[in-house]
Amino acid sequence: MAQIADTPRGNPALRRRARRQTTLQALPWLAPALILIIGVVLFPIGYMIYTSFRDLSQFGKDRGWAGLENYERVFGLDQLPRVATNTVFWVVGVVALSIGLGLVLAQFLNKRFPGRKVLRMIIIVPWAASVVMTSTVFVYGLDPFYGIINHFLVDVGILDVPFGFLKNPLPGFLAAMFVAVFVSVPFTTFVFLAGLQTVPQDVLEAAQIDGANRVQTYWRVVFPYLRGALVVATIINVINVFNNLPILKTMTGAIPGYDADTTTSLMFKIIQNDRQIDTASALSVVNFVVVVVVIGIYLRVVRPMRED
Amino acid sequence: MSTVIERPAATAEVPATRPKVREKKRWGLTITGVVVALVFLFPYVIMLIGAFKTRREILKVPPTYLPQDWAPENFVNMWGTPETPLPWNLFSTIVISLGGTALALLAALPAAYYTARHNFRLKVPFLLLVLITQMLQPTVLASGLFREFVTLEINDTRLAMILVNAAFNLSFAVWIMHSFFASVPKEIEEAAWLDGCSRGQSLRRIMLPLVWPGIVTAVIFTFIACWNEFAASLILLPTDTNQPLTVALTRFIGQYESAWQYVFAVSIIGILPVVALFALIEKHLVSGLTAGGVK
Numbered sequence: 263m264a265q266i267a268d269t270p271r272g273n274p275a276l277r278r279r280a281r282r283q284t285t286l287q288a289l290p291w292l293a294p295a296l297i298l299i300i301g302v303v304l305f306p307i308g309y310m311i312y313t314s315f316r317d318l319s320q321f322g323k324d325r326g327w328a329g330l331e332n333y334e335r336v337f338g339l340d341q342l343p344r345v346a347t348n349t350v351f352w353v354v355g356v357v358a359l360s361i362g363l364g365l366v367l368a369q370f371l372n373k374r375f376p377g378r379k380v381l382r383m384i385i386i387v388p389w390a391a392s393v394v395m396t397s398t399v400f401v402y403g404l405d406p407f408y409g410i411i412n413h414f415l416v417d418v419g420i421l422d423v424p425f426g427f428l429k430n431p432l433p434g435f436l437a438a439m440f441v442a443v444f445v446s447v448p449f450t451t452f453v454f455l456a457g458l459q460t461v462p463q464d465v466l467e468a469a470q471i472d473g474a475n476r477v478q479t480y481w482r483v484v485f486p487y488l489r490g491a492l493v494v495a496t497i498i499n500v501i502n503v504f505n506n507l508p509i510l511k512t513m514t515g516a517i518p519g520y521d522a523d524t525t526t527s528l529m530f531k532i533i534q535n536d537r538q539i540d541t542a543s544a545l546s547v548v549n550f551v552v553v554v555v556v557i558g559i560y561l562r563v564v565r566p567m568r569e570d
Numbered sequence: 571m572s573t574v575i576e577r578p579a580a581t582a583e584v585p586a587t588r589p590k591v592r593e594k595k596r597w598g599l600t601i602t603g604v605v606v607a608l609v610f611l612f613p614y615v616i617m618l619i620g621a622f623k624t625r626r627e628i629l630k631v632p633p634t635y636l637p638q639d640w641a642p643e644n645f646v647n648m649w650g651t652p653e654t655p656l657p658w659n660l661f662s663t664i665v666i667s668l669g670g671t672a673l674a675l676l677a678a679l680p681a682a683y684y685t686a687r688h689n690f691r692l693k694v695p696f697l698l699l700v701l702i703t704q705m706l707q708p709t710v711l712a713s714g715l716f717r718e719f720v721t722l723e724i725n726d727t728r729l730a731m732i733l734v735n736a737a738f739n740l741s742f743a744v745w746i747m748h749s750f751f752a753s754v755p756k757e758i759e760e761a762a763w764l765d766g767c768s769r770g771q772s773l774r775r776i777m778l779p780l781v782w783p784g785i786v787t788a789v790i791f792t793f794i795a796c797w798n799e800f801a802a803s804l805i806l807l808p809t810d811t812n813q814p815l816t817v818a819l820t821r822f823i824g825q826y827e828s829a830w831q832y833v834f835a836v837s838i839i840g841i842l843p844v845v846a847l848f849a850l851i852e853k854h855l856v857s858g859l860t861a862g863g864v865k
Contacts, residue, residue, distance in 0.1 A: 291684035302737035310714025390848035
């Protein structure tokens with residue numbers, strides 16, 4: 263702001279030079295961040311795209327140009343239709359459930375009652391804790407023989423006999439979705455709680471005076487204020503859930519085949535089991551395009567830099 | 571829809587105008603609250619109890635809810651097992667977390683300060699670039715990172731993971747500190763300059779105390795994110811002594827035999843410090859993670 267005041271107003275050439283100067287002046291301050299972003303984010307993107315057009319041996323030796331072979335291999339995978347369907351199901355299911363539960367929980371935590379502060383701290387735990395560590399508890403707990411969750415479900419009468427949740431693709435995948443929702447709900451809840459603080463108290467009181475019932479008040483008065491929070495929570499969750507590897511790796515990673523995989527865990531299996539960095543790169547580029555589209559939607563809809 | 575508010579907003583507070591008289595103790599809600607708390611805590615209760623079971627008991631069919639023999643020695647024995655060199659894994663986690671946090675802070679602090687204080691043509695593109703890195707996670711770039719580190723001959727080193735963690739957590743650190751710096755009125759700083767403070771002095775004596783909560787939040791959040799990182803370490807660190815706790819943990823889980831008591835004892839060690847730190851910064855998390863998109 264002071265910079266604008268310093269700028270010579272009359273002469274456009276002078277103004278341009280002044281602006282170039284401020285950009286140059288900014289450089290030393292931004293350089294460390296820029297070097298990090300270019301070196302560890304932008305360069306690997308380029309290298310990944312380049313690799314996706316190369317032919318690599320299992321030991322990483324570059325054997326030259328491969329054209330579209332890697333992409334043909336990815337799109338020719340027998341398991342791809344199933345994995346793609348899984349991915350859509352995984353992302354839409356987990357995000358929708360997390361948003362729904364987050365909305366309800368935020369509404370609840372926004373009320374005043376004894377112990378509310380403690381409860382907020384408790385809900386943080388699955389958010390703060392390492393996702394692998396949380397997932398392993400479910401791997402153990404859902405074991406059909408010594409699993410304590412299975413045992414509990416039998417004891418309370420929900421199951422007749424222990425069930426091998428993680429032995430087959432479909433129940434394994436659903437159990438993984440449950441854990442993904444479990445670890446996503448806390449963040450989602452806190453975003454909505456922040457959104458609820460933007461609802462003006464007098465508007466709520468006006469709605470009550472006008473005789474709106476609670477359902478009407480929520481959908482007509484409160485919910486519109488949560489639109490921003492809803493968009494942000496949805497998009498950040500979509501990115502996190504789409505990229506999630508720890509849950510699927512620990513919970514369904516041991517199931518043979520690819521029936522419980524998403525495109526992210528498939529990419530990991532191609533690197534780890536098949537050692538095909540070139541094919542994995544082609545698949546990663548496809549995943550990357552998906553992420554870029556989501557980011558584009560985020561920037562279009564949220565416009566995080568609106569103040570400028 | 572919301573705009574970016576250039577002020578660290580206290581998300582936890584209830585509007586002060588709310589009349590206190592209407593509030594009566596609502597214990598009915600507390601009962602619901604206890605149920606909610608149990609739902610969110612049960613995996614960690616299983617973890618805690620499991621960490622104190624003997625190997626024989628944790629694999630017992632049918633399982634026991636509470637240990638018949640408490641085995642606190644799990645927390646000692648886990649450090650010397652054939653599955654993984656756990657002291658090295660803890661060392662790796664600490665080195666990677668401290669290094670990643672230091673590097674992220676070093677890069678984010680000047681950028682956050684400058685973008686909050688000055689307008690220049692590339693400011694918005696720069697902040698957008700930073701924001702985009704938050705949405706790109708190392709998993710989606712894993713093969714590119716792997717190839718780059720092999721070329722640079724730092725593949726399978728802790729340095730590689732320090733770089734990855736610093737770069738992918740830069741965004742949160744820049745955004746949260748940017749909003750704190752921007753919340754300090756420029757006049758305060760200018761008054762200090764008029765009183766004869768140098769730029770460095772005004773930064774140290776005037777700005778630093780005011781933006782301290784933002785820096786602490788950035789440091790803690792980055793540290794926790796590095797501490798919990800799993801996917802990139804799994805792909806980039808094949809050597810067991812380099813692996814962090816999150817990856818080492820999975821080595822206790824075998825196809826036929828698993829040492830669950832150690833999995834849980836390690837998890838308890840891994841989770842406790844992180845939850846305590848996380849609780850400290852809860853108030854500022856949302857505004858940093860959503861780049862001000864909500865509040």
